[in-house]
Amino acid sequence: MLLLSVLQYVISVFPERNHDHPHVETGWGGGGDISGFGAEPSSVCLLSQEDCSGKQSACGGGSSQILYPSRLKIHAAKIALNSGKEHLSIPGKVCRARHLKNPCHSNCKRCQHPRLTVAERQVILDHFWSLKSHERQWRFISNAVSASRPKRKFAAAGSKGEKSCSREYFLAINGKKRKVCKTMFKNTLSICDSWIDSALSHVPMGLPDLRGKRNKQGSMS
Numbered sequence: 001m002l003l004l005s006v007l008q009y010v011i012s013v014f015p016e017r018n019h020d021h022p023h024v025e026t027g028w029g030g031g032g033d034i035s036g037f038g039a040e041p042s043s044v045c046l047l048s049q050e051d052c053s054g055k056q057s058a059c060g061g062g063s064s065q066i067l068y069p070s071r072l073k074i075h076a077a078k079i080a081l082n083s084g085k086e087h088l089s090i091p092g093k094v095c096r097a098r099h100l101k102n103p104c105h106s107n108c109k110r111c112q113h114p115r116l117t118v119a120e121r122q123v124i125l126d127h128f129w130s131l132k133s134h135e136r137q138w139r140f141i142s143n144a145v146s147a148s149r150p151k152r153k154f155a156a157a158g159s160k161g162e163k164s165c166s167r168e169y170f171l172a173i174n175g176k177k178r179k180v181c182k183t184m185f186k187n188t189l190s191i192c193d194s195w196i197d198s199a200l201s202h203v204p205m206g207l208p209d210l211r212g213k214r215n216k217q218g219s220m221s
Helices: 002-013 069-082 118-130 134-144 182-189 193-202
Strands: 145-148 166-173 176-180
Touching: 118 134, 118 166, 118 182, 134 145, 134 166, 134 193, 145 193, 166 182, 176 182, 182 193
Parallel strands: none
Antiparallel strands: 145 166, 166 176
């Protein structure tokens, strides 16, 4: 009799797991914490189906994911960050939305004519940030940048200022690529130099985006 009472109590405290939502999972098994930090279990998913769908979604893939209440704020900030939208960072800083920056000079010799219009640049910007994935954005940049050996070198071989490669930048509109300068490329996509360097160092080597996913090792005292 006592054993039956205990079993009824356990069943009432620990209900069955909910499998109606493909991204909802209670307990500690399954997809793991996408931000790489420890968290508490939850059975609530506040992300939209659009943000949760796809193998490269902000949730971390097509497999089942555990969404913890303590991580929902981080998930929402990450989605907004990868989408280029204005959002509030975890420390509470307002991060402005990505927007078109000033193009290069109208007489720029590196940009193919006719030059991209403001409307065409806006279309490219919107498409780039609609990818909502840092790895896909890296692939976009890698496909748009052509690296080759420099034709001329002005620094001595082995010196610090030696140029290792030359880069050409392209932006496509209506399926046609147009050569642009580095300033036009960066200001159209609203990115900085580190984006380009990271894309060219990760994509050819097949390296994934491991930001925030590395295990933190405790320091030895």
